[in-house]
Amino acid sequence: MKRSTLTLALLTLPLAPALAAEAPYRDMTSYIDYGKSPKASDDAKHTNTYQYWKDNRKIDPEISNSLTDFWKVNWKYRDAPYDDTLHGGHDALERGEEVYKQLNAKGDFAACLGAKKGDLKGLRLTYPRFDKELGGIVGLEARIEHCAARQGMKLENGSYDNTAVSVYVTSFSNGMPLKIDVTREPMKSAFERGKKLFHTKAGWTNFSCATCHVSLVGKGLRGQIPTTHYGDIGHWPTWRSKDELQSLHVRFTECNRNAGVQPLKVGSPEYHDIEVFMTALSNGMPVTVPSQRD
Amino acid sequence: MKHTLLALAVMGLAGSQAARAADSLPPNILYDAAREKKTIWPLPVRNSGELKYNEHRQDLSRWPTLSYQDKRDTKRPEKVELQGPLNGNAENGKKIAMNTQRGNCWACHVLPGDPQGGTGGPPLINVGTWGYSDAHLYQQIWDRRVANPATEMPPYGSNGVLSDQDIRDVVAYLQTLK
Numbered sequence: 334m335k336r337s338t339l340t341l342a343l344l345t346l347p348l349a350p351a352l353a354a355e356a357p358y359r360d361m362t363s364y365i366d367y368g369k370s371p372k373a374s375d376d377a378k379h380t381n382t383y384q385y386w387k388d389n390r391k392i393d394p395e396i397s398n399s400l401t402d403f404w405k406v407n408w409k410y411r412d413a414p415y416d417d418t419l420h421g422g423h424d425a426l427e428r429g430e431e432v433y434k435q436l437n438a439k440g441d442f443a444a445c446l447g448a449k450k451g452d453l454k455g456l457r458l459t460y461p462r463f464d465k466e467l468g469g470i471v472g473l474e475a476r477i478e479h480c481a482a483r484q485g486m487k488l489e490n491g492s493y494d495n496t497a498v499s500v501y502v503t504s505f506s507n508g509m510p511l512k513i514d515v516t517r518e519p520m521k522s523a524f525e526r527g528k529k530l531f532h533t534k535a536g537w538t539n540f541s542c543a544t545c546h547v548s549l550v551g552k553g554l555r556g557q558i559p560t561t562h563y564g565d566i567g568h569w570p571t572w573r574s575k576d577e578l579q580s581l582h583v584r585f586t587e588c589n590r591n592a593g594v595q596p597l598k599v600g601s602p603e604y605h606d607i608e609v610f611m612t613a614l615s616n617g618m619p620v621t622v623p624s625q626r627d
Numbered sequence: 628m629k630h631t632l633l634a635l636a637v638m639g640l641a642g643s644q645a646a647r648a649a650d651s652l653p654p655n656i657l658y659d660a661a662r663e664k665k666t667i668w669p670l671p672v673r674n675s676g677e678l679k680y681n682e683h684r685q686d687l688s689r690w691p692t693l694s695y696q697d698k699r700d701t702k703r704p705e706k707v708e709l710q711g712p713l714n715g716n717a718e719n720g721k722k723i724a725m726n727t728q729r730g731n732c733w734a735c736h737v738l739p740g741d742p743q744g745g746t747g748g749p750p751l752i753n754v755g756t757w758g759y760s761d762a763h764l765y766q767q768i769w770d771r772r773v774a775n776p777a778t779e780m781p782p783y784g785s786n787g788v789l790s791d792q793d794i795r796d797v798v799a800y801l802q803t804l805k
Contacts, residue, residue, distance in 0.1 A: 357691065358700040363777065428674060481676075492678050493671040534701065535691045537788050538781040548779055553746040554734050555727075578671055586657065586668050593781075595687035596657045596668055599678070603655075603693050 360534040362543035367528060370516050372616040376563035380550050382407060386564060389415045389621070404551055404558040412568055412621040422500065422572035422623025425493070429501030432494050436484050445480035446473075446502065453505035457620055458512055461608050463519045470523045470605040474499050474570075474580050478600070491599035496570045496580045503570070506620040511567055515613045527610025530603055531562070536594030542607070545592065566608075566615035568624035575627075581608055653694035685728060690786065702785040704772035709762040715792075715799025723789065723797050730789060730797055735779070739804060747779060755805040764798045 365379055376383040385396055386407040396402050397410040410416060436442040443451045447459060460473040467479060474490050477498050481488035488495040515524035531542045538544075545559040552558065569581045579587075582604045586596035597603055652658060657667045659680065666683040691701050724732040725741065736751045737744030744750070754764075766773060769784030783789040789797070 357698050358703060359691065360701055360772070360776075486676065488676040489678050491669050491671065492676050493673050494676040496671060530693050533693060535693050536687060537690045537786050539701065539786065540779075540781070544779050549735075549747045552735075553743075555743045555745050578673075580671075583669055583671065589693070590666070590668055590683050590687065593685075593687060593690075595666055595690065595692040597692065597694055598655045598657060599669055601655045601694070603695060 360539060361529075362532045362534065362541045362548055364528070364532060365547060367614075370514075370616075371613045373564040373614065373618045375614070376561050379547075379563070380405075380561040382561055383563065404560050407560045407564055408626055409564075411625050411627075413624070416625070418625075420572050420574070420623070420625040421576065421578060422625055425497040425500045425570075425572065425578045426504060426623050428494065429497035429499070432486075432488075433498050433501050436481055436486060436498075442480050442484055445483060446476055453502055455506055455509060457503040457506035458509060461513070461523075461605060461612060463523070469602055470519075470609060472581070472600075472605060472608050473502065474582070475600045475605070477502070489599075491580050491583045493578050496578050496583075499570050499580065500578075500622050503620060503622045507622065508619050510617050510619050511612060511615050513609070513612050513616065515609065520609060523606050523609040524613055527606035527608070530607050531610055536589075536592060538593040540592045540594065542588065545588075562611060563614045564618045566612045567618040568621045568626070570622070572623060572625045573627070574625060581611075652688055653692060653696035653698075655694055655696065656688060656692055658688050702782065704776070704782070705770045705785040706773050707766055707769045707784060709765040709795075713761045713795055713799060715761075715795035715797070717796070717799040717803045720793075720796035720798070720800030723793055724800060729793075730783070732797075751801065751804060753804055755802045761798050761802065764801055765794055768794045768797055 368375065374383055374387065382405040385393065385405045386409040389409040389412045392406055392410040392415050394410075397406045433442070437451075440451055443453065446456060448456050457473060460476065461470055463469070464471040464476065467475070471479075474495055477495050478488050478490045481495070481498075488498065513520065515521055532547075534541045534544070542562070545554070546562040550559050550561055566581070569584070571579055571584075573579050580599070582599040582601075585604050585607060586599065589596040657669065657680070658665055659667045659682075662682045664682045664684065665686040665688050667680040668683055669678040670681050672679050691697055691699050723730040724738060727734070732738065732751070733741050733744050735745040735747035736749065737746070739752050767780070768789065770782040771778040771780040772782055772785075781788065784791075784794060
């Protein structure tokens, strides 16, 4: 026993730095051509469903009602103005306004989020972004958590109230197209990291996000059909009809565990990088909240 | 007993660097050591600024995650040889194939008697007539990456999801599909 301990100690010391630098072995789903400056319309080169969901005022009911083809409209028929039914997202919008007004009584909460002169219009489009103060990439919800804490209120990233404030702030950008720039650092590297994560296999299944959203897109997985990963971000956060107000990172934890992959903490750098990647793939699609999804 | 404990403690110190790099769980996963299944997931609670955490039905922390701090290797493709006669129980194999938390083959394959079968892989309704040997089928379930590195099919054997006997049972079941 003693002998092996010694050998171990000897072995570890000189090797440790080399080991630390080496990335662990992973399988990857091969990349599709994302280009340097992706946008939602690039989907035309991949699943070629963009034509069916690019304009949610013009959804073809023949496709959205088809049992085999409905996935091609990327669930856009659930967004206003095509679908203007009332749902839990509207309650969240009201709750978000209430909490926001409480936090912003003196105007410094809005300023902390980055609003110019308290104007929330277009603010959503500036996220996710590199945040010098927090020293990394942050999404709107991470920034809300930080700015609320400054006002002495706990709004945990992913919680109902955090997400409700996010819906409220996001609603001021309704109709405006997403447009994050991933051609320049540090967002460029975040995009590249997010792209790599999206294609990295993990879990007991050895699935990547791309296993379902690229390789098995449009295929039936016992009642569930994964859709394209282009054009998704404009309607987030969303109301899930299973009765849950959900932020994007909480959605990631759900996809992770459904796929047999250990989920990460909401607000982790990994989920933020995937958020950058997926937001870039939604560039050009308008913000549409409050929204609802199955 | 005392002896082993001591030796372990010493080893723990000396090997801690290596252990941290290779085996330990990354710090940013949703994990609660106090819960039976360890893996937890966040649930928002109406009009609250805090999340509630529910227990997942399975401990997923044993396998590699997407964490940047996860230094554990994914199991590499394993070539295996079926030893001895198959000795599989087809009835049991069917249960494994049609259990979402075990084989979950029906997520991607159509099997007889399941109208909802998945379409990610080829239908297996008559795989027993394809002329595959038991050894070939055993290898595909143990680790299909050996035949197709880009496969979507989980490596059930290499990843420790199904045991040798489980896979024998599933092979026996597949051979009855005619």
